[in-house]
Amino acid sequence: MRSVKIKELKSGLILARDVEDAAGNRLLTVGTTLSKGHMALLEGWRIAEVWVEDAVTAVAEAPAEPETPATKDAGEEALAEAKKRLAARFEGRERNAWMKALHEEAAKRLAAPRFWNPGENA
Amino acid sequence: MSLEKARELVEGIEDLPTLPEVVIEITRLVENPDTTAEDVYRLVSTDLSLSATMLKLVNSAFYGMPKSVTSLEKAIRILGFATVRNIALAAFVFDAFMTGKGKFDYRGFWLHSIATAAACDIMAKRLRVKDIGEYFVYGLLHDLGMVVLMQYFPDGLTRIREQSMQAADVDVPKVEEKEMGCNHGELGAALAERWEFPASLVSVIGSHVSDEMAEGNKREVAIVRCAGNVAHALEIGSSLSFLIPYIGEEVWQAAGISPDQLGGVMDETLREMEHSKAFIDLLYR
Incomplete structure (x- = not known):
């Protein structure tokens, strides 16, 4: 298993450990196959990283949105x-x-x- | 009917806290038209803890006193009997359920409830509704049913949480009904009935999830639901539902708040939360 930062997650990865919030409330259980919906949830709950199983082929995702210009304040x-x-x-x-x-x-x-x-x- | 199921569940709770005699007496006094401020003061002053809590609440930003109030008798005259009764009820619930069993975020829960109370209070004042003093406690205790789940049905709540987290669009009240036979609004209303809370408070607690009980309290329920969403959107405290609850046009209109008022309500809510840190610290002293 390996630890992956939320921003680097891809659909299809499988959780290797339960995900809990800062108060210890379980949010997602081990074995869950991550979808875009799950990733949105994790980001919303401000989870920094999760543990996933190795050797899983991730599902192809839609292209990322264009970056904002560097000059934005x-x-x-x-x-x-x-x-x-x-x-x-x-x-x-x-x-x-x-x-x-x-x-x-x-x-x-x-x-x-x-x-x-x-x-x-x- | 799921309210019946909620009553059955509450009846089955063995170690439910009992409403203190002083709170029961305050409720009786308030309902008597011949009661004077002196009567209420004499009763409240017999309970040091309640007196101290009442003075701290009166002097918090929620009640907007221009100067510090140090006299309990003066506080009672300013607040009015209904508000004094509601503060007594709220103080009892806080003391009974500030922390509890299971791995749940009690602090986050009460922060959300306080933010909802603040937003309710602000909306009620802006809209100049009748019985303004009631709205703070409506907001504070609207999720009493969640406390029942956390304290007395922790395994059921854990299963509800797990199911709620499986997808972003889960209808949490429906998950509650499937798991418990009732939703948390009905559970809270059943407990509020058991403790003989005022009928309007029971109705608000029971109806903020669905509209079934809102017959005579449509505007109160609408304001509480809208205020709850303000707290959700500002991410103050924690919530079971990831998605912001959807509130239809008819509910916003029943509350009487317009879209362009929401920014101002949010600013005032944040200011009240900032000024009330002392009150919030009181909860976790």
Whole structure:
């Protein structure tokens, strides 16, 4: 088995160990074959890396999105990062103006440098 | 009916905390139209722990007092009887369930509940609804059923969590109903009924997952659901569901909040959470 960072995961890899969050709650069980949905979940739960079985052929993925220009400033990057992280949590939910506004406005606050989250600052 | 199943499950819990006599008496006093502030003060002052909790809550950002309130009698007059009763109920639930059995994130759970309470309070004030003082406790205790699952049905909750994590679009209340025979809203309502909480609070707890019990409390339930989503979207605390719960247009409209008000609600919620660190630390002293 080997440890793989979340950003390097590919569909089709099989978990070699349970995945738990920081509080010890089990999120995914050993033996789970990872899909794009699972990877979005792991990213959303801010898991840094997972253990997977060796010698598994990964399923071919869609091409990666183009990189953002190097000149983008930190604020725009933070906003884009926050939107991307929230996008998985809002998938299929933005079916009215309120849910769209909830996503947009939350992304702005999550990107703000002084955003306070006691879970992270404790 | 799944509410009946919820009642059956709650009845089967052997070591359920009992509502303290002082809290029962406060509820009786509040329901009596002849009760005076002096009566309530005399009762609350007999319980040092409750008095201290009440003063700390009154002086937290949630109640927005312009100056520090040091007199319990003054706090009771300012807050009003219904709010005093609700604070007593909330203090009891905190004390009973601040931490507990099983490997669950109690702190994350209560942070989400406090953020929901803050957002409820802010929305109620912006919308100038009747009985503004009730909304904070509606938000704080809306997920009482989750506490029942964490404390008394940890294996069931672990199975619900595992199933909820298998895909991003799992309908968590349906998983709860399949696993337990009821959802966590109904479980919370059954417990709130057992403790003889006010009917409006029981209805809000029971209906925030589905609309079945919301007959007379549509606006209250709508505000709690919308406030819960504000807390979810801001990622304050932890939640069983990965996806932000979908709330339809009719619920947002029933709450009375417009899309362009959500940014302001979020800013105020974050400010209240920042100012209430002392209150949050109180929970984990």
